[in-house]
Amino acid sequence: KAGVTQTPRYLIKTRGQQVTLSCSPISGHRSVSWYQQTPGQGLQFLFEYFSETQRNKGNFPGRFSGRQFSNSRSEMNVSTLELGDSALYLCASRNRAVNTEAFFGQGTRLTVV
Amino acid sequence: AQTVTQSQPEMSVQEAETVTLSCTYDTSESDYYLFWYKQPPSRQMILVIRQEAYKQQNATENRFSVNFQKAAKSFSLKISDSQLGDAAMYFCAYRSVSFGNEKLTFGTGTRLTIIP
Numbered sequence: 001k002a003g004v005t006q007t008p009r010y011l012i013k014t015r016g017q018q019v020t021l022s023c024s025p026i027s028g029h030r031s032v033s034w035y036q037q038t039p040g041q042g043l044q045f046l047f048e049y050f051s052e053t054q055r056n057k058g059n060f061p062g063r064f065s066g067r068q069f070s071n072s073r074s075e076m077n078v079s080t081l082e083l084g085d086s087a088l089y090l091c092a093s094r095n096r097a098v099n100t101e102a103f104f105g106q107g108t109r110l111t112v113v
Numbered sequence: 114a115q116t117v118t119q120s121q122p123e124m125s126v127q128e129a130e131t132v133t134l135s136c137t138y139d140t141s142e143s144d145y146y147l148f149w150y151k152q153p154p155s156r157q158m159i160l161v162i163r164q165e166a167y168k169q170q171n172a173t174e175n176r177f178s179v180n181f182q183k184a185a186k187s188f189s190l191k192i193s194d195s196q197l198g199d200a201a202m203y204f205c206a207y208r209s210v211s212f213g214n215e216k217l218t219f220g221t222g223t224r225l226t227i228i229p
Contacts, residue, residue, distance in 0.1 A: 031215055033215050033216070033217070035217070042219060042220075042221050042222065043204065043217075043219040045216045045217065045218070048215040048216065050213070050215075055213050055215065056213070056214060056215055056216055058216070088156060090156075090158065092158070092217075094215065100146055100163055100165070101146075101148060101160045101163050102215070102217065103160075104150075104157055104158035104159075105157065106155060106156055106157040107156045107157070109156075
């Protein structure tokens with residue numbers, strides 16, 4: 001069974017641009033969560049999608065948004081990039097009916113210059 | 114809001130020895146899940162062990178075991194017979210059992226170095 005797949009693995013963007021990151025969950029997992037990991041703030045919850053609906057949201061500005069498709073794949077978008085958005089973005093998926101734990105992808109390393 | 118604290122930014126242990134990583138948390142909930150995740154240089158978070166708060170028995174997974182003290186809100190990870198492949202960042206995490214609440218609250222992590 002394939003794991004959680006995040007694309008791309010690395011991104012370099014310029015301040016003011018926007019970026020879209022993709023996450024394909026494990027087959028059968030309908031819950032997809034996103035986290036931002038930085039040296040200063042650690043791991044912070046961005047949001048979670050289930051059945052194409054955002055169910056939970058962390059404390060991030062509106063520049064951070066996401067969506068989920070009918071096949072459970074999810075994308076997150078960051079608009080008007082700032083230098084402070086440079087981070088590792090991790091996606092996690094879970095089958096709520098089966099698993100207690102979430103399974104993580106390898107992340108997308110975003111660098112804003 | 115729940116908080117998770119890992120007070121040891123770095124730890125080191127000799128290969129084949131035992132090491133214990135500390136984690137404390139704060140919550141007003143009576144039932145919840147606790148996890149230890151490992152993040153090697155590949156960056157992928159890998160589940161090491163999990164504990165349901167309603168279970169009094171400490172979880173064990175091969176060389177990994179936890180000491181779960183619910184009253185003290187403590188959840189330490191013991192790694193026995195440490196191996197070079199255990200070198201990684203270790204994160205303690207909390208999740209509510211409330212239906213639909215998928216948020217994991219992480220500690221700041223402990224970097225574990227294995228000395229050959």
